[in-house]
Amino acid sequence: MKKIFEIQKLELGYRIGKQIVKAVGPVDFDMAEGECLGLIGESGAGKSTLALEILGLLQWKAGLRISGDLRLYISRNEMAYIPQDPHAALDPLFSIGDQLREMARDSSRVEKVLEKVRLPLDKIGLKSYPHELSGGMKQRVLIAMALLRQPKLIVADEPTSSLDVTLQAEIMGLFREIQRSGIAFLLVTHQVPLTKNFCQRAIFMRSGAVVEQGLLPEVFKNPKEAYTKTLIESVPRLCLDP
Amino acid sequence: MKEDLWGDHDILFQLSGVSKSYRIRQGIFERGKEFNAVDHVNLILRCGQCYGLVGESGSGKTTLAGLLAGFIEPTDGIITFQNDLLRKILKRDPLRFRRKVQMVFQNPYLSLEPRWPVRKILDEGIRDLGAGDRNMRIEKALGLVGLPLPYLKRKPQELSGGERQRVAIARALVMEPEFLILDEPTSQLDVSIQAQIVALLKQLQASLQVGLLFISHDLALVSQIAEELLVFNQGKLVEQGSKRSVILSPASPYTRRLLDSIPEWP
Numbered sequence: 001m002k003k004i005f006e007i008q009k010l011e012l013g014y015r016i017g018k019q020i021v022k023a024v025g026p027v028d029f030d031m032a033e034g035e036c037l038g039l040i041g042e043s044g045a046g047k048s049t050l051a052l053e054i055l056g057l058l059q060w061k062a063g064l065r066i067s068g069d070l071r072l073y074i075s076r077n078e079m080a081y082i083p084q085d086p087h088a089a090l091d092p093l094f095s096i097g098d099q100l101r102e103m104a105r106d107s108s109r110v111e112k113v114l115e116k117v118r119l120p121l122d123k124i125g126l127k128s129y130p131h132e133l134s135g136g137m138k139q140r141v142l143i144a145m146a147l148l149r150q151p152k153l154i155v156a157d158e159p160t161s162s163l164d165v166t167l168q169a170e171i172m173g174l175f176r177e178i179q180r181s182g183i184a185f186l187l188v189t190h191q192v193p194l195t196k197n198f199c200q201r202a203i204f205m206r207s208g209a210v211v212e213q214g215l216l217p218e219v220f221k222n223p224k225e226a227y228t229k230t231l232i233e234s235v236p237r238l239c240l241d242p
Numbered sequence: 243m244k245e246d247l248w249g250d251h252d253i254l255f256q257l258s259g260v261s262k263s264y265r266i267r268q269g270i271f272e273r274g275k276e277f278n279a280v281d282h283v284n285l286i287l288r289c290g291q292c293y294g295l296v297g298e299s300g301s302g303k304t305t306l307a308g309l310l311a312g313f314i315e316p317t318d319g320i321i322t323f324q325n326d327l328l329r330k331i332l333k334r335d336p337l338r339f340r341r342k343v344q345m346v347f348q349n350p351y352l353s354l355e356p357r358w359p360v361r362k363i364l365d366e367g368i369r370d371l372g373a374g375d376r377n378m379r380i381e382k383a384l385g386l387v388g389l390p391l392p393y394l395k396r397k398p399q400e401l402s403g404g405e406r407q408r409v410a411i412a413r414a415l416v417m418e419p420e421f422l423i424l425d426e427p428t429s430q431l432d433v434s435i436q437a438q439i440v441a442l443l444k445q446l447q448a449s450l451q452v453g454l455l456f457i458s459h460d461l462a463l464v465s466q467i468a469e470e471l472l473v474f475n476q477g478k479l480v481e482q483g484s485k486r487s488v489i490l491s492p493a494s495p496y497t498r499r500l501l502d503s504i505p506e507w508p
Contacts (some may be wrong), residue, residue: 043432164459168503232508234437235433236275238504239461240489
């Protein structure tokens with residue numbers, strides 16, 4: 001399998017005043033083409049920092065690489081990003097159509113992609129503005145934007161955490177479809193069950209360090225570390241007993 | 243609802259045809275449309291029971307919580323509390339009602355006064371009691387939520403999210419309430435902390451016999467703690483019943499959709 005990127009002893013941090021505060025590291029892992037990798041951790045684990053560094057966006061958030069190596073085998077133009085909050089990610093002053101066409105190298109693909117993400121165009125139209133759309137529709141627009149880049153890797157940072165549960169199920173279904181077309185996914189999430197039936201491999205992070213990584217579903221069955229076990233057991237299950 | 247089935251249980255809240263509508267203004271001069279956040283809800287809540295309220299955003303969960311806690315006045319319908327009109331109780335003796343019904347809010351980062359130490363936060367609701375009684379209640383409540391006594395001197399900024407939510411629960415418990423409304427108490431917290439808070443609530447419910455209304459968008463989470471489920475969709479109560487019957491044989495298609503949306507686990 002060809003690799004997309006390889007991370008070696010990577011340490012990342014943020015500038016706070018004159019100090020540099022370490023947020024991640026050192027971590028080692030890699031990702032192969034078409035692979036689906038889950039990056040799981042709670043708040044402050046450093047998962048978003050790591051995702052931003054892979055996308056080359058960390059410096060815009062006052063972050064920096066302290067040491068280590070990130071070797072990319074694809075261009076950053078072949079990566080796409082789906083952010084957490086669809087309400088904040090779209091420009092409120094531009095119509096959906098304008099924002100989509102800006103992303104597309106070839107604007108004739110816009111309608112095809114919108115069909116793929118099942119955005120009801122007859123209902124909303126390309127001339128509508130973000131405030132006219134619901135959260136789920138906005139997230140679909142963002143997924144369409146990502147697909148317009150014809151990426152080899154999509155980095156999705158908590159893509160469903162600001163959506164309702166029924167929408168979450170729909171969006172995950174859509175991701176599964178996209179993944180079948182051979183696009184690699186890095187799914188950053190705090191919800192362990194989302195990675196089930198979607199990711200082949202998962203990395204568990206806690207306060208900047210990788211606690212455990214391994215193939216799914218083996219890790220879920222026998223987690224080696226206590227923290228991984230706690231995370232897995234913390235997932236609320238449908239409970240019928242009084 | 244069959245009265246005789248419950249027998250010894252008293253009715254705490256009774257809602258008949260309760261609606262709350264908000265006016266959405268579309269222009270400066272237009273009167274705007276009416277939007278029913280809660281739409282003709284009929285509901286009976288009984289003492290000591292543990293209710294779970296499930297619904298997605300905009301379904302009217304928080305508005306219903308506000309109606310029960312007396313923060314919001316209904317635009318239509320009648321709410322009674324222990325067979326007395328809630329509107330009258332709030333006018334006559336709001337403190338007595340607040341002692342009996344307490345609320346824990348969604349965001350522990352916003353619901354605690356940042357300038358006050360924990361002791362003052364807990365003390366606020368029981369200022370009219372004697373000093374000894376107050377101290378006893380504060381220490382008892384802190385013990386119930388599993389925080390050590392030195393925490394009384396700390397301010398909210400020195401606490402983690404989970405600890406803050408414990409303080410918020412303790413603030414409700416010092417009043418020794420009969421009914422506790424928890425509005426998405428764990429949605430701002432990490433999953434491992436969420437599990438701790440749910441375990442704490444279960445334990446409190448068993449030991450104190452306090453009635454609970456646990457509000458959440460997560461059906462699986464609610465099923466961990468509630469015995470009776472209420473499902474809300476677009477302001478309407480679409481399903482109500484025991485946990486077993488709602489989960490195993492949901493009558494409303496919306497409940498079925500909610501159940502299908504729960505990610506497969508384990």
